[in-house]
Amino acid sequence: MASNVSVDPAKAIEAIREARTTDKFTYLTIIEANLLPEVLPTLNEVLQDAELTQEIGWDLVHNLVGLPGSEACLETIARLGNPREVIIKVLETFELFEQDGYEADSEDGEDSATVSTTQKSILLLGMLAILHKRIKTKYPSRFLAQTLQTVYSAYRPNQELTAAIINLVHSLSGERRPPLPSRKSSINVANLGVEGNASKNAPDPEADREDREDPTESELQQKLLLSFATCILEAYVNGTNMAWAPRLLEFFSPERILPGKKTFMGAFREDQKLLARDAIVGKLVALISDLGLTSPSKSFIDDILKGPLQVAPFSDPPSDPSEISLPTGGAVILLTYWIFSSTIFDASHKSPDIHIFSEHFELLDKFLQDDAQARIQKTPGTIEAIIAIGLWLHFSNLLGFEFSELNKEQDPQTSDFMRYTHLATLVALFHPNLPVRNAASTLAGLVFHSDPSDEDRLKILYDLLENCGFATLKARAVAWLKEELISATSGDNPSLFSTTQALETLQYVVFPNLDFLGEDSEGNGGGKKEIVEFLSGNLQFLLQALNFGLFLWGGQKLGEYVPDNMDAAVRERWYEPLVRAVEAVEKEEGLPTEIGFLRGRLVDLGEKIGAEEEY
Structure with missing residues (x-):
């Protein structure tokens, strides 16, 4: 809440002091009209009247929580106000935060004239730590469940708010761990309920005086808090x-x-x-x-x-x-x-x-x-x-x-x-x-x-390369194939990958026929737009296949694992159509820069598989 700068602080303090004898609704209106940071000490004195605070305290929560320096007043309302009514107002305020969201954590100091949503939330969490301990009813878990759901729904991850929630749960569960300090010194979570003096609390005016707490309540509340945490x-x-x-x-x-x-x-x-x-x-x-x-x-x-x-x-x-x-x-x-x-x-x-x-x-x-x-x-x-x-x-x-x-x-x-x-x-x-x-x-x-099972591994690679629609995953499968071949050539355990069978099975999905790049749906020359879309969408897979080709024919001792004439077949059905496609579009504007890498790799591979013309 922004400060009412048009109100004179001295007159505002005087108004709050002198209007105490008016009816509660009128007095509440006067407080709200004169609510400035300068009047907060006076207001806190006034709120020491437990009867008055039970009448109007809950209505002040929303306005006070946005006012710098309001901690003492909010603590007094939490200790002396009607706990059921104040909880309702606190949760309504949290619901407004849920709509607005939380600011991101800031390493800089906060503007002293404002209170962030995170700081407001910490104050409200401190109030809840006091309020829930004050409620005397047969089924306190019903109040607790509503509170935890509302706080969870409004929660946005940041360290300061999370620390305050940890303190709240410790307080409600009866744990005696030292509270986590707030990262910003202007808000001290511990002052609002975690280490406060319970003797300052007024009794619950609506307490169930004849009914004791249900025997299952302790376990219910503990499990609620566990689920919430x-x-x-x-x-x-x-x-x-x-x-x-x-x-x-x-x-x-x-x-x-x-x-x-x-x-x-x-x-x-x-x-x-x-x-x-x-x-x-x-x-x-x-x-x-x-x-x-x-x-x-x-x-x-x-x-x-x-x-x-x-x-x-x-x-x-x-x-x-x-x-x-x-x-x-x-x-x-x-x-x-x-x-x-x-x-x-x-x-x-x-x-x-x-x-x-x-x-x-x-x-x-x-x-x-x-x-x-x-x-x-x-x-x-x-x-x-x-x-x-x-x-x-x-x-x-x-x-x-x-x-x-x-x-x-x-x-x-x-x-x-x-x-x-x-x-x-x-x-x-x-x-x-x-x-x-x-x-x-x-x-x-x-x-x-x-x-x-090497048979299983071969089936998985074939399935990925044949049926997967994502170039990044097909590129990953080619990398795995290369790793399998390296392992097979360096190990003593024979497998399908130490024979020509692996490449005989996979060569047509690693290096598929690309003749379609030169044809449209009627068999005519393919459009440049379609070629660019294909190259851009499959770039990672094409580059990985080019690298794999260089691995096969780049001087490695893989002759016994590569089927006869595979290089010639790859050149005819895959390499040459790809070269023609790149040549058709390489002077087009707006091409992905990665196509330049594709061009360079094609030059390298052409030298290895005996391409007739140098690209």
Whole structure:
């Protein structure tokens, strides 16, 4: 609320003092008309009248929360006002925040003349810590469920607000941990309820004097708070880049790090903002532990894998603790943190009893089987957490199967590996964060190569190259084929990839016939627009295929693995039509700059496969 600069502060103070004898509605109107920062000490004195505050206090919340220096008045209203009415007004104010959203965290000091939405929210959370302890009723969980749902709906991830929510939950659960300080000194969360003197509180004027609290209430409230804390963990991670998957990949495969490149591991050790992210997530997990969830039990894993996808399951006031479940995404993130912190920070969390096949496969399928693109983009933190779990499982050698001729019925089927690879590559395709896309692509490749059946691996490559509509994934499949050939030529174990059969099967999908680039639908010369669209849309795949061609015919000792006359066939059906297509459009304006790389690679490959004319 903006200050009423047209009102003289001295006259405003006088008006508030002298109008106390008027009726409550008139007095409330006078207060609102004279509400300035300068009158707040006087107003707080007036509000010490508990009877008056019970009458008008709740109506002042919305205006006071936007006024700098209003903390003392809001605390008085929380302690002396009618707690049920004040809670209603606090939640209504949160609902307005939900409509407006929260400002992003700022490292600069706030303008002293304004109060940000985050600061307002922290004040209101402090009020709720006081108010809920004051309500005396048989079923306090009904009030708590409504509060948690409203706060969750209005929550926008930032560190200061998250710290205030952690303090609130600690306070309501009866925990005695020291409160997290607010990052901005102008707002002290602890002053509003977390460490306050409960003897200052007025009794609940509407208390159920004859009914004691229901025996199930303690467990109900504890489970509500646990579910809520897990929802906040999920929301925070989905709104904050934690880089769990890239950091795990650096940890397990340091040889992949380019010399001189700044690492994610290093950044999260040195950057104070990134360190604070880890700290907030650690505090949320510690809070969840205080609420009773400390390790990945079998029932915890089963709920994630077998149960329905739960989102904010505390929306309706429950009547029994069994009705309250954890949000599935939050449970996955919690599991990932246990794994990640044990691996990176040497924390002493118990390892979950899961494997790539079948638990992680089921997890990927559960989250991505319906509208994978929308799910990945809506919950990027949850999906990254799943990829991080997969990386840990692979590098921990927890594949979940042991291949043998005598035990084939216990091995994953070809379709399992194919489906797993497909799901992981969807993350590599649609995740908004490039390092996570790279981590997902790496995981897909690692699991693909771990398939003990060379026939299966060949089928998966053929399926991707023949049926996949995304150039990036087809390029990835060509890279995997190259890796398979390198492994076959350097190992002692014979496989289909150490014979000509692999390339005989795949050459027509790696180097398909491109004669259509020179024809339209009636067999005439193709249009330049269509050629540009094809080259632009398939550039990554074409470049990877060119690089693969250079690998096959660039001096490597692969003669025994390459079918006879394959170079001539590739030249005729693939290379020459591609050269003509590039020549037809290379002088066009507005071409993607990457087509220049394509041109250079074609020149190199032409020298290797005996092209008659130099391009």
